[in-house]
Amino acid sequence: STTGSAIEINSQKNMMIRILDSLASANMNAVCFQVRSRCDAMYQSSYEPWSTDLVATRGMNPGYDPLAFVIQEGHKRGIEVHAWLNPYRFETALNQWSGKPGDYRATNPDWVLTYASGSSILDPGHPGVVKRIQSIVAEIVNNYDVDGILFDDYFYAYGGTPASLDANTQALYKPANMDVGDWRRSNVNKMVKAVYDTIQQIKPYVRFGVSPFGIWTTNQTVAAKQGIELPSGISGSDMYASIYCDPVAWLNEGSVDYISPQLYWATGGPQDYGTL
Numbered sequence: 001s002t003t004g005s006a007i008e009i010n011s012q013k014n015m016m017i018r019i020l021d022s023l024a025s026a027n028m029n030a031v032c033f034q035v036r037s038r039c040d041a042m043y044q045s046s047y048e049p050w051s052t053d054l055v056a057t058r059g060m061n062p063g064y065d066p067l068a069f070v071i072q073e074g075h076k077r078g079i080e081v082h083a084w085l086n087p088y089r090f091e092t093a094l095n096q097w098s099g100k101p102g103d104y105r106a107t108n109p110d111w112v113l114t115y116a117s118g119s120s121i122l123d124p125g126h127p128g129v130v131k132r133i134q135s136i137v138a139e140i141v142n143n144y145d146v147d148g149i150l151f152d153d154y155f156y157a158y159g160g161t162p163a164s165l166d167a168n169t170q171a172l173y174k175p176a177n178m179d180v181g182d183w184r185r186s187n188v189n190k191m192v193k194a195v196y197d198t199i200q201q202i203k204p205y206v207r208f209g210v211s212p213f214g215i216w217t218t219n220q221t222v223a224a225k226q227g228i229e230l231p232s233g234i235s236g237s238d239m240y241a242s243i244y245c246d247p248v249a250w251l252n253e254g255s256v257d258y259i260s261p262q263l264y265w266a267t268g269g270p271q272d273y274g275t276l
Contacts, residue, residue, distance in 0.1 A: 002061040009064050012054075016066075020073050030080040032150050033070045036136065039090045039102055039122070043067035043083075043144065047136050049101035059101030071145050082148030082209070083140055087122075087133050087191065089154045094118035113165050115157050124156060124187040124244075125169035133191060134198045141202045148207040149199060153262050155188050155243045184244035193255040209258040212247045213239045214265065214276050226252075235270040 003009065023031055035042040040051035040058065043066065049059035054066060067083065074081040090097075090104060090112060097103045104111050104122065111129050114120040122129045137149055163170070163180055174183045196208050217223055217240035223230045226248050239245045250256045265271040 002063045003055060004063060009062070012062075012066070013064070013069060016070060017073060020070075020077055020079060023079060024077040028079065030082060030147070031070070031074055032082045032084045033067065034084040034086075034152075035067050035140070036083075036085040037089065038086065038092065039097075039104060043140065045136070046139060047132065057100075058097060067140075067144055067146075075145070080147035082150045082207070083144070083146045084150045084152065084211075085137070086152045086154050087195075088124060088129075088156075089119075089121055089152075091118075091120045094120075110168070113157075113161070115159075115161075115165070117157075117159070119157060121154070121157055123166055123169050124184065124191060125166055125173055127173070130187075130191045130194055134194050137195050138198050138202060141199055141206055146206060148209060148257075149195070150208075150260070151192075151195075151210045153211055153213045153239075153243075153245070155245045156184055158237075158243060160242055161244075181241060181244065185240070185246045185249070188244055189246060189249050189253070189255070192250050193253060196255040196257075207257040209260055210247065210250065210256055211260045211262050212245050213237065213243070214261045214263040215271070216240060216245075216247055231275045233270070233272065234275060 020031070033042070036048070037051065037053060039048055041048045042051055042054055050062060052058045055062050071081045094114065098105065108128065111122050111126050112120050113123045122132070140146060141149065161184070170180065170183070174180070192210065199206050199208050215234065215236045215238070218230065218235060218238045219240065220230055222240055228248065247259050251259065261276070263273055263276050265273045265276065267273050
């Protein structure tokens with residue numbers, strides 16, 4: 001099943017051309033194009049279905065390849081294209097993809113963590129999940145002339161992960177003497193390193209970045225262990241503890257080429273843009 005609609009295809013292409021033209025006129029030299037937001041695809045994927053952000057029905061062929069188009073048009077204008085992916089996010093509502101293509105609940109139920117809110121992610125503690133994310137990135141880097149791969153700031157879900165939620169994975173893979181928080185951070189760190197190594201093997205010139213939440217930690221003790229002094233006057237969410245995101249570890253390990261923190265804040269106040 002395809003859209004088969006030249007009108008819709010041309011409308012989307014023209015919209016993208018307008019965006020790229022405006023970026024070029026503003027002297028921008030890179031664009032991030034989100035190609036995988038909820039275990040889906042804005043490109044030809046062997047692993048996951050076409051995205052409902054692009055077509056009416058998950059899995060329906062749009063009749064063209066948006067990523068290939070953005071790369072072609074971006075490069076024409078001297079603009080780098082970095083493919084933006086959410087590594088773990090699966091559903092934003094319970095059973096959103098039930099009975100639809102790419103339903104990991106049906107094919108790999110042990111991969112999915114479902115939160116009380118109804119949203120779900122792929123379990124970062126499951127080795128099969130790491131392998132799948134590696135395979136997805138490898139396919140994009142192999143098949144497309146991307147300049148970079150960029151990950152969103154969703155890791156374990158915002159709002160915390162109860163110990164009961166990934167109890168099965170803990171029982172299988174967590175060392176008995178390891179703190180749950182340390183283990184969850186190590187799961188994310190291993191995935192980031194695995195993706196970096198995968199890209200290095202295929203096209204080492206393709207840069208790998210992550211866009212973490214704009215505050216690493218608010219815990220002075222955690223920061224002091226890394227020899228880092230936290231800026232004064234800043235308060236907010238502690239992503240090191242709540243979503244198990246540790247960008248400092250990736251920088252120390254050299255498992256990313258760049259970090260672009262999501263600093264969506266005003267100047268002044270407890271999340272002062274300038275300070276952060």
